[in-house]
Amino acid sequence: AQSVTQLGSHVSVSEGALVLLRCNYSSSVPPYLFWYVQYPNQGLQLLLKYTSAATLVKGINGFEAEFKKSETSFHLTKPSAHMSDAAEYFCAVTLMNSGYSTLTFGKGTMLLVSP
């Protein structure tokens, strides 16, 4: 079975600082990986996805993530944080044996951005 671990339930950065949200996965077969963002009282919005093409994936709002198979990681980064980035971020994995239909999510990381 697959699993996702997000290190740090809360991450605090200053506006303009680097954002780094960590995600490690466990899977016996090559996974597809996703980062979603959730703003208060809203659903999940896809930031970016890795589907076995390029290992460095660029997403919306200046975010990017790098798939590292040797480290089983898919960390999310953004060079310069903006106040509007404050939200909860979820890493998720899906596998071919579920028809890529079932997502397993990490527990989420709340990003706090201070002025």
Added chain:
Amino acid sequence: KAGVTQTPRYLIKTRGQQVTLSCSPISGHRSVSWYQQTPGQGLQFLFEYFSETQRNKGNFPGRFSGRQFSNSRSEMNVSTLELGDSALYLCASKDTGSSTGELFFGEGSRLTVL
């Protein structure tokens, strides 16, 4: 294209009652999944429907059920509500022509059980 629409957005029920939540997927999407989100357990998969058939099911008791209609709209039902069923219930649709597993989520139905 309109996004995934969930109704109602908020509702309050008492223990022992039942509730039905509705989800309209993005036009053309035939796969609909449901997830439960709670502060303690995070996001957990409930079930997935495709072409009116349940294709996958998570580890939830039989009080949780769902169905999908011929127009791909889906409903989920929770019977004999318990306090622990208080959660945000998220519906997601998927373009089954896509091979990448990307899900599009609605804004959720927030259920409070008193």
